[in-house]
Amino acid sequence: MVHLILGESTRTLDQRYRLSIPPELAETLAPDGGDCILAKERPGCLSLWNVALWKARLDAGVQLIESKIEAGRLEGRVEDVQRLGRLLSTRHREVQLAGRGRLVLPEGFREFLGVEPGSETMVVGAAVCVEIWHPERWSNYVGEEMPAFRQLLDHLSS
Secondary structure (H helix, E strand, O other), X not given: OOOOEOOEEEEEOOOOOEXXXXXXXXXXXXXXXXXXXXXXXXOOEEEEEEHHHXXXXXXXXXXXXXXXXXXXXXXXXXXXXXXXXXXXXXXXXXXXXXXXXXXXXXXXXXXXXXXXXXXXXXXXXXXXXXXXXOHHHHHHHHHHHHHHHHHHHHHHHO
């Protein structure tokens, strides 16, 4: 049975770049604790994924691209393939959720999020993953998207 991951919490990034994910959100990602996938989404936003879910989706996409390359269907698109490779190389990383749902933000991801130690972050359930937002970016995103909420709900539920 699928359960949407929902919720919003304010959390403080400590001096060691550790962040505590709320237990109800951490449990959905790594039911027995352990590893998750941390991914760069957009400047000011990172996402945390269940490893099996992430790998299944990524592997399927990568296999399709590899088969297109092998069949010669991406000839003339080398720049696009290289760009994808660069982004795949830096976009995600396996991380561990330690005791009490603690996550250490790795270098490169810290800068992408744009939050300094001692600063607040927003931890948000995004239905299929958990997102970590720079508070100002989160506020801007919600302000832009909330007016379309009813239309989106109606579209997805019809």
